[in-house]
Structure formats: structure tokens, C-alpha cells
Amino acid sequence: MVVILILSPSRLINYRLGFFFKIWFMDFIDEAKIIVNSGDGGKGCVSFRREKFIPRGGPDGGDGGNGGDVVFIAKTAKNTLLDFRYKRKFVAKNGENGRGKQQSGKAAQNFVIPVPIGTLIKDLDTGEILVDMVTPEQYFVVAKGGMGGRGNQHFATSTNRAPRYAQPGTPGEERNLLLELKLLADIGLIGLPNVGKSTIISRISAAHPKIADYPFTTLIPNLGVVKCDDHEPFVVADVPGLIEGAHKGAGLGIRFLKHVERTKILVHCLDIMGLKKPDFLYNFKLINNELEKFSPALAQRRQIMVINKMDLIKKEEFDPDLEKILQTLKMPVCKISAITGAGIKELKYTMVRMLDNKE
Ligand SMILES: Nc1nc2c(ncn2[C@@H]2O[C@H](COP(=O)(O)OP(=O)(O)OP(=O)(O)O)[C@@H](O)[C@H]2O)c(=O)[nH]1
Numbered sequence: 001m002v003v004i005l006i007l008s009p010s011r012l013i014n015y016r017l018g019f020f021f022k023i024w025f026m027d028f029i030d031e032a033k034i035i036v037n038s039g040d041g042g043k044g045c046v047s048f049r050r051e052k053f054i055p056r057g058g059p060d061g062g063d064g065g066n067g068g069d070v071v072f073i074a075k076t077a078k079n080t081l082l083d084f085r086y087k088r089k090f091v092a093k094n095g096e097n098g099r100g101k102q103q104s105g106k107a108a109q110n111f112v113i114p115v116p117i118g119t120l121i122k123d124l125d126t127g128e129i130l131v132d133m134v135t136p137e138q139y140f141v142v143a144k145g146g147m148g149g150r151g152n153q154h155f156a157t158s159t160n161r162a163p164r165y166a167q168p169g170t171p172g173e174e175r176n177l178l179l180e181l182k183l184l185a186d187i188g189l190i191g192l193p194n195v196g197k198s199t200i201i202s203r204i205s206a207a208h209p210k211i212a213d214y215p216f217t218t219l220i221p222n223l224g225v226v227k228c229d230d231h232e233p234f235v236v237a238d239v240p241g242l243i244e245g246a247h248k249g250a251g252l253g254i255r256f257l258k259h260v261e262r263t264k265i266l267v268h269c270l271d272i273m274g275l276k277k278p279d280f281l282y283n284f285k286l287i288n289n290e291l292e293k294f295s296p297a298l299a300q301r302r303q304i305m306v307i308n309k310m311d312l313i314k315k316e317e318f319d320p321d322l323e324k325i326l327q328t329l330k331m332p333v334c335k336i337s338a339i340t341g342a343g344i345k346e347l348k349y350t351m352v353r354m355l356d357n358k359e
């Protein structure tokens, strides 16, 4: 039976878009389970010197080479754990065996695995955090290669001049690991979808995230470096929007919140058009509630409230009751328009003051 699928052009485009969307979305991998295996040490050799006119030449078995270590190195050029999606097992080579004539086997090269900055490496079997790869070029040996065995030349004694024994070399180790990427940023932008988070990061940094007038435009976190006068540049992360029930998986869920877990400050973005009577701060509380469900520690993080899209109302239309409520809040409030740029400079200064603990 032949089934003919007739798709309207718009449907076809949607399918194709969905496909590309999926691939792009899947490319940001922030968790991976892998197995690493360091190399075994090479065997020491049992051998005796055999040369013309030299009767009973002594033992001359060389040592085995050490097995290769498995090491991680933190690289700024890497942004995701994509490399680990298909390749799960990383095995370092064994050391070479020793040979006669006192020849040692070659030590194996280390197996070096590059990971993005911010990768947390855990032992899957014990749950122990082994290392947090936070500085560029940080180097960590996760599985030590086995030691090469010593050849019989080392075991000759006055009572046993011809030892028929050499060490076998110790085995490498196997470890099950969990790699978890948690981006490193000083400030995180959070809020409902469509409130203008990506527009804000594109205004304050050189980042060019996708911006569009529909929810969930941002599917993966964006990082931007913000420069403000003479202050040391700082990193801001824009994460996909949260919605009510995100902790139960609604929308894109709360899994991306881990990328703002290491921030010092959260910029809580609101759309002025969403601040409505009777409960002006309904959306604000909703997001804070989702934060609390994800991590009470993150919910305690200092926040800057940003009321965006101020260009959509006239100054005198700003509700005085809302103004009163804002004044009772124990956090800085910045009214801005990411589109016109109004208030952006003040927002940057507020960020700097908060980072310097001056507010
Ligand atoms: N009028 C007005 N529109 C804005 C402003 N800032 C952003 N927008 C618009 O709001 C829409 C959403 O902006 P985004 O920056 O994509 O919003 P987002 O919060 O990153 O959205 P998600 O990625 O879906 O969570 C876009 O159409 C923007 O052009 C603003 O200050 N004023």
C-alpha cells in the first residue's frame, strides 16, 4: 500500500523548522555520563644477557612503561558537552612492556579530554564531586595510569643472581563519571518569556541572541560580557523564560536555572504591561516561587527588579499604587526600555554597585 502524505507548504515549513529547531536545541548539551579508563602499566621483562664470550650474562630485563592517565582540561573554546553525546568511553593506552637488553617500555601518552569552563565532574558511583573546572586551562587527572612493572634486572641479589621474576605492572582504573555544565556568570537574567531578557542582554553586551515577539524564543542560555566604565567586565547570562509550573516541567522547565546558580545577582525582568491590578506583582511572585522550588538558595540571591518596555506607556500612566509597592521592596528597581535604551545606563550602574556590594 502506498501512503501519500500531502502537506501544505506552511506545514512542510513547520516540519522542517521543527527539525532544525530540534537539532539546534539538542546541540546544547549540559549533562553527560561517561566512562574513563586509564592505561595499564606495561610488564617488566625477564631476560638475560646473551653474548658471545660472556658466559652467564646477568639479568637485563627492562621495565614496563607507565599507562596513560585520563585528564580533563578546561577550555574556553568549548561551550557545551556535545562531544560526549555519542562518544561515551575514553580509554588511555597501556604502557609498553619492557624488553631485553635493559630496554624500558615507553610510557603511554595521557588521554586529554577538553571540557567547557564550568564543568563539574562527579563520580557516578559515589556521588562525590571530584572537581569543578572553573579556570581556563585547569588540568585534572581523573584516572591515574597503572605503573610499569620493574624488569628482572632489579631483582638480582647476592643469593639469586639470575632472578626469573619481573613485576607485571599495575592495572589502570575505570571510573564512571557524570559531567555537569553550569555556566559561569556574574549576573543572571530571569523572568517570564517575552519580557525582553534577550533584548536587554543585546543592549548591555555584544551578545546577539535571537529576539522575537513570541514566547520561548530563547532555547539555550546566552552569555554576554558587559563593560561599564573602568569596572572589570562581568558576564551576564540570559536563560530561557520560566512559566508557572516550570518546576513540574511546564514550558522549557527549570533545568536551565542551573546556569544561573553560580551568579551573584539575579536581574528579575518584568514587562510593564504585565503589572496589573489587583495584584501588581503577581508575575514577580510567580517566578520567585518557581525559583524557590528549584533551589531555596537561589531564591535567596539578591535581585534587581527591571521593569521593561516602559516606552509602551506614558510616564504619567505609571500607577501610583504600583509605585508605592515598589518603594516597599528591599531591592533596586530599574525602569527601562530595552528598545529605546532608556534607563539602560542606570541598570548597568546598578549591576556594578550590586556586584561591588555597595547596594
Ligand atoms: N516595546 C518594547 N518591546 C520590547 C522591549 N524589549 C523587548 N521588546 C520586544 O519584546 C519581544 C520579546 O523580546 P525578547 O528579548 O525576545 O524576550 P525574552 O524575554 O528574551 O523572551 P524569551 O526568550 O521567549 O523568554 C520582542 O518582540 C522584542 O522586540 C521594549 O523595551 N519595548
Ligand SMILES: [Mg+2]
Residues within 6 Å of the ligand: 197, 198, 199, 209, 210, 211, 217, 218
Ligand atoms: Mg529570549
